[in-house]
Amino acid sequence: MTEEISLEEYKKAYREIRKEEEKRGFLVHLVVYVLVNAMLIAINLIYSPEDIWFFYPLIGWGIGISMHYLFGVRWLEKELEEREAKAEYRAREMRR
DSSP: OOOOOOHHHHHHHHHHHHHHHHHHHHHHHHHHHHHHHHHHHHHHHHHOTTSOOTHHHHHHHHHHHHHHHIIIIITHHHHHHHHHHHHHHHHHHHHO
């Protein structure tokens, strides 16, 4: 016989899964950022050391990866709480 889970248990499990997925996605993004930018630095310094350009993609992509961290990892809990509140409000409205 299967045991019913409460809504709070479901929400907690869902939050944990989302956090794990977002952290994994950020870490993949970070590894790609480091590898690609290391390659760009090497290419720049080997083939055109007189014209240093590698910091443009480093800074641009760095801003993007910072935003990924802030919205996808740091502020995720707040976003999940807001979505849950909206869903709960909508469910209550549909009940009427």
